[in-house]
Amino acid sequence: MKIVFVRHSEPDYSMLDQAVNPDAYAGFGRDLAPLTENGRMLAEKAAQDARLAQVQVVISSSITRALETATYIVRHQDKLLLVEPFFHEWRPDLDGLNYTAATVEKAYQLFWENKGQLPADSPVRYETAAQVRERFLKALEKYRHYDSVAIVCHGMLIRQFFDQEKIQYCELIEVEV
Template identity: 45%
Template sequence: MRVYLIRHSEPTYQQITAAGLTGFGRELGGLTDRGIMLAQQCAQQPLFAQVQLILSSPYTRALQTALEIVRFNDIPLKVELGLHEWLPDDTGSRTDTDEQAATAYKLYRQHAGKRSTASPLPYESAAEMKARVLATLNKYAASYDYIACVTHGEVMRQFGDQKDVGYCGVRVITID
């Protein structure tokens, strides 16, 4: 199965910051006006002529990007929890502050995506993230030839050269 990984479009966190949300609340940020425009441009790509299904991370910025793609293409959409962004706190409670999340990401990057048992923060390792995403995608491999997945930059880094992908950027992978 060919998978088009698509990074969500440009987000805004103004409302989230004004509301004082932290932890998982930070994931409720939608797109900027420019982000909506970028998603609409992404939706015009010829690759969508082949796509049989669009999967999306449940985070608002990914869902809003997927919505713009679906508006221009007659393709079914499914939300998949396993396509969410890297977790700075993989305990499931995600009560971290923005500063703790930034520290966790700094540790994650310093240790090349690995987390030792001595780590002061319980962030998700790169291997755990990649396994989570592959488990999600593998559910579709027997039924589809081409799917698109609207997901996140750090997720996409696990499937390629580790370079950042721009908003609405596409990375193609194959799932056997």
């Protein structure tokens, strides 16, 4: 299967940060953020990429920044949009504790220091690289009848299939899976 991965566009967390109770939007609450104005422009530009014309369907993570990015693609390319909840972002908090931003940053640092593995003595429990890849591949099975798909998702997930340290907002990466 040919996959055109599209990293979501630039999110705008300012509304969540300015909420009456910003702590209520820790953890998965951060995933409610829409795109910035620049993010919408990036998504509009990416939607015109010729590589997207060849895909049969656009499959998006259910997280707002990916869904909003995908809407630009399906509108411009006139494609069907499917939403896949298991194409979500890497989970820095497997215990559901809604870690603080500092703890999430520590989990991210540990993830990279340990090459995607979780040491037994880790102070935080995060999703390993192998778990991200396994989650994605299991969810991908239901789309195997397509020859070519666009998947709008997240950098950490894309990195499990494409060895590149930094993936830009709205960057398109083609892979065979």
